[in-house]
Amino acid sequence: xxxxxxxxxxxxxxxxxxxxxxxxxxxxxxxxxxxxxxxxxxxxxxxxxxxxxxxxxxxxxxxxxxxxxxxxxxxxxxxxxxxxxxxxxxxxxxxxxxxxxxxxxxxxxxxxxxxxxxxxxxxxxxxxxxxxxxxxxxxxxxxxxxxxxxxxxxxxxxxxxxxxxxxxxxxxxxxxxxxxxxxxxxxxxxxxxxxxxxxxxxxxxxxxxxxxxxxxxxxxxxxxxxxxxxxxxxxxxxxxxxxxxxxxxxxxxxxxxxxxxxxxxxxxxxxxxxxxxxxxxxxxxxxxxxxxxxxxxxxxxxxxxxxxxxxxxxxxxxxxxxxxxxxxxxxxxxxxxxxxxxxxxxxxxxxxxxxxxxxxxxxxxxxxxxxxxxxxxxxxxxxxxxxxxxxxxxxxxxxxxxxxxxxxxxxxxxxxxxxxxxxxxxxxxxxxxxxxxxxxxxxxx
Numbered sequence: 376x377x378x379x380x381x382x383x384x385x386x387x388x389x390x391x392x393x394x395x396x397x398x399x400x401x402x403x404x405x406x407x408x409x410x411x412x413x414x415x416x417x418x419x420x421x422x423x424x425x426x427x428x429x430x431x432x433x434x435x436x437x438x439x440x441x442x443x444x445x446x447x448x449x450x451x452x453x454x455x456x457x458x459x460x461x462x463x464x465x466x467x468x469x470x471x472x473x474x475x476x477x478x479x480x481x482x483x484x485x486x487x488x489x490x491x492x493x494x495x496x497x498x499x500x501x502x503x504x505x506x507x508x509x510x511x512x513x514x515x516x517x518x519x520x521x522x523x524x525x526x527x528x529x530x531x532x533x534x535x536x537x538x539x540x541x542x543x544x545x546x547x548x549x550x551x552x553x554x555x556x557x558x559x560x561x562x563x564x565x566x567x568x569x570x571x572x573x574x575x576x577x578x579x580x581x582x583x584x585x586x587x588x589x590x591x592x593x594x595x596x597x598x599x600x601x602x603x604x605x606x607x608x609x610x611x612x613x614x615x616x617x618x619x620x621x622x623x624x625x626x627x628x629x630x631x632x633x634x635x636x637x638x639x640x641x642x643x644x645x646x647x648x649x650x651x652x653x654x655x656x657x658x659x660x661x662x663x664x665x666x667x668x669x670x671x672x673x674x675x676x677x678x679x680x681x682x683x684x685x686x687x688x689x690x691x692x693x694x695x696x697x698x699x700x701x702x703x704x705x706x707x708x709x710x711x712x713x714x715x716x717x718x719x720x721x722x723x724x725x726x727x728x729x730x731x732x733x734x735x736x737x738x739x740x741x742x743x744x745x746x747x748x749x750x751x752x753x754x755x756x757x758x759x760x761x762x763x764x765x766x767x768x769x770x771x772x773x774x775x776x777x778x779x780x781x782x783x784x785x786x787x788x789x790x791x792x793x794x795x796x797x798x799x800x801x802x803x804x805x806x807x808x809x810x811x812x813x814x815x816x817x818x819x820x
Contacts, residue, residue, distance in 0.1 A: 397441050397442070397443055398442045398444065399441070399442040400442075401440045401441075402437075402439050402440075403437075403440075403819070403820060404436045404437040404452075404819070404820055405435075405436050405818060405819040405820065406434070406435050406436075406818045407432075407433075407434045407436075407818075408432070408433050408434075408815070408816045409434075409813055409814065409815045409816075410429075410430075410431050410813065410814045411428070411430055411431070411432065411811075411812075412428065412429040412810075412811070412812050413426075413702070413705070413809070413810060413811045413812070414426065414427045414428075414810045415807055415808065415810065416702060416706055416809050416811065417705060418805060418807075419797045419801055419806055419807050419808075419809055420807055421807045428460075429460055429461060430458050430459065430460025431458060431459050431460050432456060432457075432458050432515070433456065433457055433458075433459075434454070434455070434456040434517060435454070436452055436454050436476065437452065437453050438450065438451065438477070439452075445483075446482060446484050448481045448483070449480050450479055450480075450481070451475070451478045452475075452476040452478070453473050453475060453476065454473070454475075454476040454518055455472065455473055455474065456514075456517045474517070474518060475496060476518045477495075477498065477520055478495050478496045479493050479494060479495030479496060480493070480494055480495060481493045481494075482494075485526075488528070489529055490526055490528045490529075491526070491527045492524075492525070492526050493523075493525045493526075493527070494524050496520045496521070496522050496523075497520060497523055497525065498519055498520055499523060499525070499538065499693075500519075501536070501558050501569070502569055503617065503619075503698075504694050504696065504698060505605070505619050505621070505651070505653070505694055506571070506573060506603065506692045506693070507556070507573070507693045509694060510540070512693075512695035512696060516696070519696075521540040521541075521542070521693075522540060522541045522542075523539065523554075524538065524539055524540075525537070525538040526538070532562045533560070533561050533562075534559070535558070535560075536556075536558040536559075536560075537557050538554075538555075538558075539553065540553070541553060542554060542693075551576075551578055552575070552577045552578065553575070554573070554574070554575050554692075554693070555573070555575075555576075556574070557571065557572050559571065565609075566606050566607070566608040567605075567606070567608055568604070568606060569605040569606075569607075570603070570604050570605075571601075571604075571605075572600075572601070573599075573601040573603075573692060574601075575597075575598070575690070575692055576597075577596060577598070577599075578596055596627070596628040597625060597626065597627035597628065598626055599623055599624070599625035599690050599692075600623065600624050601621050601622070601623045601624075602621065602622055603619060603620060604619070604620060604621075605617070605618070605619040606618050606619070612661070613659045613661055614657070614658050614659070615656070615657050616654075616655065616656045616657070617653075617654075617655050618652075618653065618654040619652060619653055620650070620651070620652035621650070621651050621652070622649075622650055623647060623651075623690055624647060624648055625647040625690075626644050626645065626646055626647055627644070627645055627686050628643070628644055628645075645684065645686050646684075646685040646686070647687075647690070648685055648687055649686075649687050649688060649689045650677045650689070651676045651677065651689045652674070652675045653672065653673065653675070655672040655673075656671055656672075657669065665739055666737070666738045667737055668736040669733075669734070670732065670733070670735070670736070670748075672730070672734075673729070673730070673731055673732070674699065674729060674732075675729050676689040676691075676726050676727065676729070677689045677726070677727070677755060678756040679726075679727065679756060680756050681756065688724075688726045688727060689724075689725070689727070689728075690724075690726070691724055691725045691726065694725070695724065698725075699725065699730055699750065699752075700750065700773050700775070700793060700795070701791060701811055701813065702793040702794075702795050702810070703752065703770075703771075703773060703795055704725075705811075706795070706809070707724065727754050728753070728755070728770065729752070729753045729754075730750055730751065730752050730753075731750070731751045732748055732749065732750045732751075733748070733749050734746065734748035734749070734775075735747055742780055742781045743778075743779070744777075744778075745776075745777065745778055745779075746775075746776070746777040747776050748773075748774070748775040749773070749775075750772070750773040750774075750775070751772055752769075752770035752771055752772070752773060753768055753770055754768040754769075754770055754800050755768070756768070757800070766799065767799025768799075769798030770797070770798055770800045771796050771797040771798040771800070771801075772795070772798070773796075774793065775791070775793050776791070776792045777789060777790070777791055778790040785818060785819045785820060786817070786819075787815075787816075787817050788814070788815065788816055788817075789813075789814070790812075790813070790814045790815075791811075791812065791813045791814075791815075792810075792811075792812045793810065793812070794808055794809070795809040795811075796808050797809070
């Protein structure tokens with residue numbers, strides 16, 4: 376049903392362009408060019424030569440926004456990306472695919488209420504993306520949109536968002552993946568308060584088997600509810616903070632062994648119960664040369680205890696993007712499966728993890744800055760990633776260095792370098808350092 380509504384909304388968008396008296400039309404876009412190089416992201420093994428890549432990514436966005444009346448806006452954004460280099464086979468320079476990144480219609484003051492209604496393919500970003508930001512995680516930041524319906528009420532210092540999105544649609548509603556949510560934001564107090572309730576229903580795969588098929592590893596049939604709160608603000612002029620915590624409940628269909636050799640597996644529903652949180656503070660020394668800003672951060676994402684009868688692994692919902700590391704997100708995505716076919720239940724997700732961070736940012740000019748971060752990643756439970764002995768819980772240490780330069784309001788550059796030194800969470804044969812580097816040129820128009 377939701378898909379039909381979304382298709383209808385697209386028809387309304389284009390029909391409006393054709394037949395409505397357009398009040399204002401704006402056209403824009405951006406061109407992004409990235410050069411990427413990495414080593415050992417998946418294998419942590421210097422002898423695994425195919426884990427060395429260097430390539431370029433060229434993404435182009437073109438968008439059109441039209442005010443059809445004072446309260447009706449239509450928006451369409453088209454996208455293309457192609458790659459060249461030694462990792463460009465799937466997005467080569469001959470790739471001429473045009474993707475509909477966004478296509479929605481927004482109705483303001485809907486039914487004379489202080490409410491707006493947005494229908495169609497759109498971005499959903501709440502807070503800093505701890506739970507919801509990335510609707511298309513498998514295209515490497517090419518797009519992030521959701522097929523969604525979103526209603527927003529604004530009452531003084533309060534904003535209430537009610538939304539639903541269709542992430543996947545099978546041959547019937549019993550094979551779909553859906554998101555439902557209510558998000559409340561209050562700005563009355565000096566501390567911004569955000570409270571939310573979410574539900575994700577995944578019906579795309581029957582069980583979590585850890586087997587050979589990708590879908591069975593990471594998309595078991597499951598229902599997850601989440602209740603969370605986020606606080607953010609400033610203390611004085613030079614200290615900013617943010618903190619968020621969410622609790623999850625639900626159930627998941629999973630195969631569990633009965634301990635008898637040879638093992639006989641049976642499918643059963645197991646309870647889900649998980650916790651995720653972070654706290655971060657940044658102190659800026661505005662009166663010191665280069666205006667240094669020092670950041671301390673701690674992240675906790677619960678992991679599944681293999682000895683318990685329930686599943687405690689943190690479900691990141693739709694935040695599968697490199698928010699902690701552009702390098703380590705690849706390792707969490709693939710683990711060691713690409714090398715030796717082993718089973719990693721942390722596949723593709725930020726879970727079973729703590730991260731401690733200390734960082735410093737220097738502003739050499741208003742346009743040029745340098746940022747350095749040290750991050751220590753640890754696991755809460757050992758997941759026996761491979762047949763090798765890996766008794767520890769230290770995932771590893773991550774170094775990050777950023778140089779950012781804003782040439783103008785519309786043109787910016789950055790250079791990123793990362794190193795990851797694996798710890799004893801990984802097998803001894805897979806503890807070689809990994810590297811990731813990238814430069815970016817972004818032009819907006």
